[in-house]
Amino acid sequence: MLPFRFSDFAAASVHVFTALGAVCGLMAALAAFDGAWERMFIWLGVALVIDAIDGTFARLFQVEQRLPRFSGERLDLVVDYVTYVFVPVLALLQAKYLTGTGGLIIGALILLSSLYHFSDLASKGDDYSFVGFPAIWNVVAFYVFTLSPPGWVTYTALLLCVALTFVPIHWVHPVRVKRWRTLTLAVTAAWSIAAVAIIATGFPPPAWAAIVLSASAVYFVWLTIDLSFRPDVEHSV
Structure with a gap:
């Protein structure tokens, strides 16, 4: 045994x-x-x-x-x-x-x-x-x-x-990005709060939550483009 x-x-x-x-x-x-x-x-x-x-x-x-x-x-x-x-x-x-x-x-x-x-x-x-x-x-x-x-x-x-x-x-991974890390974590937190609010209130969502999600998407797309085309930047921790 x-x-x-x-x-x-x-x-x-x-x-x-x-x-x-x-x-x-x-x-x-x-x-x-x-x-x-x-x-x-x-x-x-x-x-x-x-x-x-x-x-x-x-x-x-x-x-x-x-x-x-x-x-x-x-x-x-x-x-x-x-x-x-x-x-x-x-x-x-x-x-x-x-x-x-x-x-x-x-x-x-x-x-x-x-x-x-x-x-x-x-x-x-x-x-x-x-x-x-x-x-x-x-x-x-x-x-x-x-x-x-x-x-x-x-x-x-x-x-x-x-x-x-x-x-x-x-x-980019939202947690392991070194460049703009503080801002990225803040955006991730805001996104999470908005997502929870949307699920709690149901679809269609509150206007403010939809705006937060849209702005977060723009930010992460911009961050991905910024890091993808700037190989001189240290990306991770």
Whole structure:
């Protein structure tokens, strides 16, 4: 009988914690089928939080060393594909933001381009940035639900994001960016507050929250362009 070691149990628990993101994806999909969009985004938000903190736990409990047979990175990619890509596409179709044959084609392009991104071994730069659009379709879908733009704007924006998957510009991580770090963290905090307010009050959102989300998007796009085309700048910490 193998001896019980708390360290191994703790390491395994981190994998279980990561895997709970898939359960969140299931609950979000069920909410999408019910048309309960706020509930769906709550579950996607919980999955986002899990994804944001499980790496810290993995390093704390030395998961890679304790359980070398199991890949936390591979597990994370599987869960992320469900919650970042598949469920958001399902939601856009269920909510009729994507309709007809054209909508199905765009949905398929999102799924396929995201598979390319997730399987690309060069999808992350040495500075922890993402090379090409980082398949954050959960965030894109949230913007579509929040702003409810005309159909042609939605379709154009989605196709642009698909195309940017294959363009090797660096999309910065909001926490690991050194340049403008204080401002970036402030914008991220403001975005989070606005997102919580929108989910709490429901769609359509309060005007101020929609403005905060729009301004945040402009800031992060500007920051990505600034850092992508200024290789002399130190990007990460």
